[in-house]
Amino acid sequence: MAYQKKFNGYYTVVENDGGKTLGVMDAPVIEKDGFAFKDLAGTGELLPYEDWRLSPEERAKDLAARLSPEAVAGLTLFSSHQSVPAGGRFGGTYGGKPFDEAGVPAYELSDAQKKFIPEDGIRTVLLTDACDIETLARWNNNLQALAESSPFGIPVSLSSDPRHGARNPTGRQSKEVVTTSKWPQGMGLAATFRPEIVKEHAEIVAKEYRAMGITSALSPQIDLGTDPRWMRTRDTFGCHVKMSQDMARAYCDGIQTTEGSETGWGNGSINAMAKHWPGGGTGEGGRDAHYAYGKYAVYPGHNFDAHLSVFTEGAFKLDGPTKMAGAIMPYYTISTGIDPDENVGNAYSHYIIHDLLREKYGYEGVVCTDWGVTQHTEGEKLTAFAHASHGVETLPRPERILKAIMNGVDQFGGDNEVEPVMAAYSLGVEKYGEDTMKKRFAETAYRILLPLFRLGLFENPYLDPRESEKVIGKQEYVDLGFKRQTESIVMLKNKGNVLPLKKGTKVYIPDRTEKGKINFFGNLEEDRTFSPYDPDEIAPYFTVVDTPEEADVALVMMESPQSLGYNDDPRLGEMGYLPVSLQYRPYTATEAREESIGQGDYRETENPNRSYKGKTGVCYNERDLDNVLEMREKMGNKPVIALLTIANMTVPKEFEPYVDGLVIDFYIQRKAMYEILTGGAEPSGLLPFMMPADMETVETHCEDLPFDMTPYTDSEGHTYQFGYGMNWEGVIHDERNEKYNLENAQL
Structure with a gap:
């Protein structure tokens, strides 16, 4: 033997x-x-x-041919969010009881998990929070054992949204207990101007993910971030076409490649899901398509091909042997005017998915919808979160699913129940015949199964937590991630060389205040005032004092202006469509379009025009500007340093003249900023976008075009254009500016 x-x-x-x-x-x-x-x-x-000596392609083809339509329907389901233990926003019970009352270990499977693995046939599960490594490993093993005992023993692919960021969009530190190394994300990586750092990051993400049992990444997000108002711009690699292509390629190569493997695939690989085809960064007015009020992507600058190119010349043309991203996620948007036959969400567009993605560009991997696109129910408000069946809202759910399947879609994000897919299959048999539907389901089964074989899950999907402990949060990875965080910081202004500061400098840091707002999930959050720093984290760097009078320097921690593009809550002021503002003070959109480009919704029959011309947008963090102005007054001639965390490009003219130093970051750990401020590291980041001169230039730009706005010039004469940044010597100009600049910014 x-x-x-x-x-x-x-x-x-x-x-x-x-x-x-x-x-x-x-x-x-x-x-x-x-x-x-x-x-x-x-x-x-x-x-x-079952024969590991055969190729993944041979094995996937064999198993796909053995599966019933019901089994394939289960494979098309990509679960809703699952935490360990189950609970929180996404719920979960154990024997019908909440976890706190159930008296079961945290690694026990929830009631939903015990059902959707054997009964619904789900084999792709989205993991959110996990309480500790031991618990996560044992939960993974329980989940995989349940799958192993089911017909054909198909293992589970655990998936994850990006989890290596240091701070979430609220500015709060990440609270995940299973703590990975922390890195700059999206725009922060772009600010390094170095694709090799993106690849390095992805390689370490792959190691830590595999140690957590994760084999599918809902990343990279490679939308070309051309509209500065879009709330997800911060997660992109910016709006420079070539740099975005290079970074998309670097990420996919890094996360997918197992060193020493001839095909690149193996036990060290993660299947990357590049998103969002064909590009989600052109929402009209900067609105986002998680919500029906933001469902229209527009192309007034006729620049659709540039957005596609980040996929076709980046994620689909890898330098490594895996060749292309293993999966693609279309965005919720209706790509207005692109499909010659109909205006529907991308997953439902035969032209966008079949004609372009599958046929013209020959994409053979998995296509998975964004979350909840099949789940709209009649009468939902325009503000409903993620039930985004845009353009097909009036179709019954099985018809929506069938339409997407026949376009070339394989999986449905956030869907846990097999019955609607089987209803779609039956409808397809009536419409196209059983042979056609069996063939189409076999194609999808092959695509979904292939990564499971490539990544070795059929051989061993289990975890030894003792081995996982050695990898997750490994000090080498933590230190490198922290170093890269400091390299993502961009210094825009350093009047009189006020920076760096000496360690121990007495600083005053005003509290931040945010007005009530509707959060990402559509829930109302109350007004809050809070301290923006952790006393223990800042203590090794500065002495924080109680009043401006005691301070040598004021540090004003602020975030880019945050506002809504639509409001249906009278408690929050003006109603209806509103301008998304990049300035802190109220902004009235006098230069907006009279007629919106995107129009049409069954809830807007009386007035389909989505224009917000003449309406006023307000920012819920307007108080950040007040803090700067108050500190300027109270500090007199003493330095005021603005520390701006960027979610969106910002109009600096309201606050820049009143500060001596301006340093920006992209949701990194605060202590990385403190390292820069005290000279422990030198700023080296460059702007991966421009900072606009005013809201008028934003309003008149084309959502699909980069660099068609007037950039801001500060009181020191520096223009905040793409590629600008400072170090201790002054304005940076190095090989990165030669490689990526405005001359090669577009197709």
Whole structure:
């Protein structure tokens, strides 16, 4: 016998001499040619899909042919958010009770998980929070054991949204207990102007993800961020076409490639899901398509091809052997005027998915919808979160699903129930015939199964938490991530070389105040006043004092202006469509379009025009500007330093003249900023976008065009254009500016 079995305390390890190592919970093991194989189908004989000596393509083809339509329908489901233990916003029970009342260990499977694995056939699960590494590993093993005991033993692919960011969009520190290394994200990586850092980041993400059992990443987000008002611009690599292409390529290569593998795929790989096809950064007026009020993407500058190119010349043309991103997510948007036949959400557009993605560009990987696109119910408000069946709201849900499937969509994000997919299948049999539907389902089954074989999940999906502990949050990764955070910081102004400051300098930091607002999930948050820093984190760097009079320097921590593009809550002021503002004071949109480009919704039959011309937008963090002005007055001739955390490009003219220093970051750890401020590291980041001169130039620009606005010039004569940044010597000009500049910014 050329293999050995041993129990490691969590699962049985079967080591094949000269072959693959297996991880087994309860499945029988059979021997052939002196090697061990899992008998996942329980037939007592080795089936091709169980034979690890065959290629992933051969195995996926064999298994896909064996699956019933019901089994394939289960594979099309990409679960809603799952936390360990279940609870919080997304709920969950154990024996019908909340976790706190159930008296079960945190690694126990929830009621929903015990159902959707064996009954609905879900095999792709979106993981959110996890309380600790031991618990996560044991939960993963329980989930995989349940899948292993189900027909054909198809393992689960755990998936994750990006989880290596240091601060979330509220400015609060990340509270996840399973703490990975922390890195700049999106725009922060772009501010380094170095694709090699993006690749390095992705390589470490892959290592930590695999140690958590995660094998599918809902990243990278590679939308070309051309509209400065879009709330997700901060997650992109900016609006420079070539740099975005290069960084998309670097990320996918880094996260997908297993070193030493001929194909690039292996036990160290993560399947990347590049998003959002064909580009989500052109929402009219900067509005976002999670909500029906923001469903229209527009292209007044006729620049659609540039947005596509980040995929076609970046994520689809990798330098490494995996060749292209393993999965694609279309955005919620209706790409207005692009589909010659209909204006519907991208997943529902035959032209966008079939004609362009599948046919013209030959994409063969998994296409997974964004979350909840099939789930709209009649009568939902325009502000409803993510139930974004844009353009097909009046179709019954099975018809929506069938339409997407026949376009070339394979998976449905956030869908947990198999019945609607089977209803769509039955409808398809009536409309197209059973042979056509079986063939179409077999294509989807193959695409979804292929990554599971490529990544080794059929051999071993289990975790040993002792090994995971050695990888997740490894000090080497933590230190490198922190270094890259400092390199993402951009210094815009340093009047009189006020920076760096000496350690121990006495500083005053005003509290921040945010007015009540509607959050990302559509819930009303009350007014809040809070301290923007952690006393323990800042203590090694500065002495924080109680009054401006005691201080040598004022540090004003602020965030870019935040506002809504639509309001249906009378408690928050003016109603209806509103301008998304990048200035702190109220902004009246005198230069906005008379007629919106995107029009049409069954809820807007009386007035389909979405123009907000003449209406006024207000920012819920307007108080940030007041803090700057008050500190300027109270500090007299003493320095005022603005520390601006950027979610969106900002109009600086309201506050820049009143500060001596201006340093921006992209939601990094505060202590990385303190390192820069005290000279522990030198600023080296560059603006991955421009800062607009005023809201009028923003309002008159084309949502799909980069760099068609007038940039801001500050009181020192520096223009806040793409590629601008300062170090201690002055304005930076190095090889990065030669590689990426305005001359090669567009197609």
